Structures are given as structure tokens and as C-alpha cells.
Amino acid sequence: MFTKKLSLLTLFVFVASILLTACGSETVEVTRVITEEKEVEVTRVVTEKETVVETVVEKETVVEKETVVETVVVEAQPEAEAEPVTYTQWDLSDIPGLDPQLAENATSINYIENLFVHLTNYDLETGEVVPEAATDWEISDDGLFYTFKIRTDIPWVYHNPATGETTQEVDDEGNPRFVTAYDFEYGIRRACDPNL
Numbered sequence: 001m002f003t004k005k006l007s008l009l010t011l012f013v014f015v016a017s018i019l020l021t022a023c024g025s026e027t028v029e030v031t032r033v034i035t036e037e038k039e040v041e042v043t044r045v046v047t048e049k050e051t052v053v054e055t056v057v058e059k060e061t062v063v064e065k066e067t068v069v070e071t072v073v074v075e076a077q078p079e080a081e082a083e084p085v086t087y088t089q090w091d092l093s094d095i096p097g098l099d100p101q102l103a104e105n106a107t108s109i110n111y112i113e114n115l116f117v118h119l120t121n122y123d124l125e126t127g128e129v130v131p132e133a134a135t136d137w138e139i140s141d142d143g144l145f146y147t148f149k150i151r152t153d154i155p156w157v158y159h160n161p162a163t164g165e166t167t168q169e170v171d172d173e174g175n176p177r178f179v180t181a182y183d184f185e186y187g188i189r190r191a192c193d194p195n196l
Contacts, residue, residue: 087114089114091107093107094107095107095108095111096108098111098112098115100112100116100187100191101187101190101191101196102196117132117133117154117179118132118133119132119133119134119137119148119150119184120132120133120134120137133150133151133154133179133184134148134149134150134151135149135150135151136148136149137149148181148184150179150180150181150184151179152178153178154178154179155168155169155176155177155178155179156168156169156177156178156179157169
């Protein structure tokens with residue numbers, strides 16, 4: 001009896017794996033041709049021939065310099081579709097919390113790193129600090145003041161887990177809400193709050 005159930009279970013797992021493999025998603029490559037314009041300085045040279053007592057002398061004279069705009073077609077690169085971007089990850093453990101100022105464990109920090117945009121990040125290969133929400137930054141000579149220039153194209157979004165819909169947040173007047181320097185200021189002040 002037990003071996004019969006085990007055989008049926010093994011057969012079910014085998015058939016299910018074949019069906020799931022057959023229903024796998026198809027990868028579609030999108031090819032985009034990029035054209036860019038660049039200015040190139042061109043110098044026109046005219047060669048003049050002068051005859052000096054039966055000797056021909058050629059001399060080059062620069063007539064004019066001009067700047068021309070040249071269109072270059074960059075080799076087409078296959079790339080994934082730009083919209084929408086979906087990040088899928090699963091974990092068997094519970095996520096203890098998603099508060100960036102309170103997280104202390106690897107599971108929470110991993111999800112926070114993937115959910116929130118930071119001012120800067122670091123390159124995993126070189127260890128260098130690289131831009132993320134900040135496009136540029138300056139540090140004062142005494143090291144006490146940091147001035148960041150912030151991107152203006154990062155929207156606040158709301159994901160409804162019940163419906164699976166993601167919508168962009170809007171303010172009271174219906175205007176789209178984007179991340180600003182004040183959002184980072186709030187987070188930094190909150191992290192420095194001794195009551196937290």
C-alpha cells in the first residue's frame with residue numbers, strides 16, 4: 001500500500017515538473033537602435049600650386065574650420081523591455097521589519113536595500129561610492145557638511161498586495177509625488193532621534 005502511494009506521488013511530481021517546464025515563460029529580446037549626434041570639427045585644406053621659374057611648388061593653405069553635426073548609428077544592442085521592471089524574490093523566513101531606521105537583521109536589510117532608493121550606493125566590484133538618488137555631492141573642507149544634488153524623477157509608488165496593482169502616489173491636488181531632498185532629510189533626522 002505504502003509503495004503504491006509513493007509510486008503515485010513520484011509520478012505526480014514527475015508529470016508536474018514536465019508541465020511546469022512546458023509552461024515556462026518565453027524570453028523576448030527587444031532590439032533598439034540608438035542614434036546620437038555629435039559635433040566634429042573639420043578643417044578644410046586647399047592645395048595651391050605656384051610656379052616659380054619652372055619649378056612647381058605646392059603649398060597647403062588652411063581655408064576655414066567649421067563644425068558639423070554628424071549622426072552616428074550605434075550598433076543595435078538587444079535589451080530587455082524597459083517597462084515594467086519586476087523584481088521577484090522569495091524567502092522562507094518572515095521579514096522582521098521594513099523600517100530603514102530600525103532594521104538590524106540581514107533579511108530586513110536585504111529587502112530594504114531593494115525597496116528604497118538611497119542617496120548613494122557602492123559598486124560591488126570596486127567598492128567605490130556611486131550615485132543613486134543623488135546625482136552629485138560635495139563635502140566641505142572640514143568634513144562636516146555634505147551637499148547632495150537630488151534626482152527629480154523618482155516617484156513615490158504604492159503597491160496594493162491584494163490587487164497586485166502599483167500606482168503612483170499623488171498629493172492633495174492630484175499632482176504626482178516625487179522623492180525630494182526633504183524625504184531624505186526626514187529619514188536622516190528620524191535615524192538620529194534618540195527616542196527611536
